[in-house]
Amino acid sequence: MTAALLFGALVGVGVFWLIRVFTRPRPGVAATLARIQRGQRSMTPHTTTAYERARGGGAMDRRARSAFAGLADRLEALAAERGWELGQQRADLALMGRTRGTHLATKVSIGLGLFLLAPFIWTVLSIAGVPLPPALPAVVALALGVFGFFLPDLALRSEARARRRDMRRSVGVFLDLVAMNLAGGRGLPEALVTAASVGDHWSLIRIRQALANARLYGTTPWAALGDLGAELGLEELEELSGALVLAADDGAKIRASLAARAATLRRRELTEAEGEEGEKSQSMLVAQMLLSTAFLIFLGYPAVAQLLRA
Structure with missing residues (x-):
């Protein structure tokens, strides 16, 4: 009961x-302000795939x-x-x-x-x-x-963990592209926009949207990258924003800093990939040991059973 x-x-x-x-x-007022702020961040916050666009439904x-x-x-x-x-x-x-x-x-x-x-x-x-x-x-x-x-x-x-790892790889490529554009004689804002416009990967689209919104709102591109990093929980973009603010107008130092950061990101990704492969190898080794142990028990059980009966 x-x-x-x-x-x-x-x-x-x-x-x-x-x-x-x-x-x-x-x-209430809090809900209305929250919706307005979400609408201001980006006009197209969701990047749809070809499957999502082609999917119909009854x-x-x-x-x-x-x-x-x-x-x-x-x-x-x-x-x-x-x-x-x-x-x-x-x-x-x-x-x-x-x-x-x-x-x-x-x-x-x-x-x-x-x-x-x-x-x-x-x-x-x-x-x-x-x-x-x-x-x-x-x-x-x-x-x-x-x-x-x-x-x-x-x-x-x-x-999110898998997508954030993908975003980190894209940030490393983005830094290399920015450094190459700076070496070609472009200014920093133009180099950022040009580097973000080379492809249609979802990560580059997010960066391109942040830079476009910065131009509309009258803020600096590096501040927009920092806000995007804080919104996505990506420390690499926040650190990049701080480095661009401190570098100011010294193009040579910016190129060297961006190249060093890109190399650091690549080494970090390589280390993480090696660690994941090592974990997978250990898992396979444990599975093989379990299979071998089970096979030995299978072979030895009849003999042990006969001895116990005797």
Whole structure:
């Protein structure tokens, strides 16, 4: 009886908060200012792939995306009103080109889906005649719901780590290009814009957008690079911004500094790649040792069994 009352109260609280989320919130001053600031950072914050542009979808898919977008918008307004900054996840979301509302909507959707999966399976098994204790689906549903709620955080962290590593490689190439443009006689602002315009990789697009916004807002390009590094959680861009500020108008020193930083980034990437390969080699060695041990146990078990019988 106590367990039933407890689980009923938890379900009631969950339904109450779900209704609160789906009801249209009244955005306050904090929510409005947060949306304005997000709109000022970039007019196109998300770089779509060719697959995303070519993907169509039926009416059911469009309705599902529309409902998901509505939930994300409500959660975005709720997060702005409550002041939820999400800590390190904010930089990861900015790096992946996602909003807080989209991330929170994903967490709620996956958590709710896994929460409802356990009662569904329990119902199917009960209809099939499989005896199960009544309290089991509630415990499993809570565990799956919590796991599903935090699963997008783990996926976001892994994706952001890989994308931040890719961004660091692009920053090293960008520094080499800036140094070459400076050696060709261009000024520093022009060299930055030219180096960011050589390709359509998503990282160069983000840098190009930051430089374009700096020109519109009347700020310096190196300040824009520092703001982009702070937004994405990329220390290399912040250090580059500080170095450009200190270097001032001395072009020769800027070229030497940029070349040294590019070489440092390449050495760091090479060291990290060697470390990852070493970890993979160790993992393969452990797997081979386990297989060899299992094979030896398989060969020796009949003889040991015969000795024990004797």
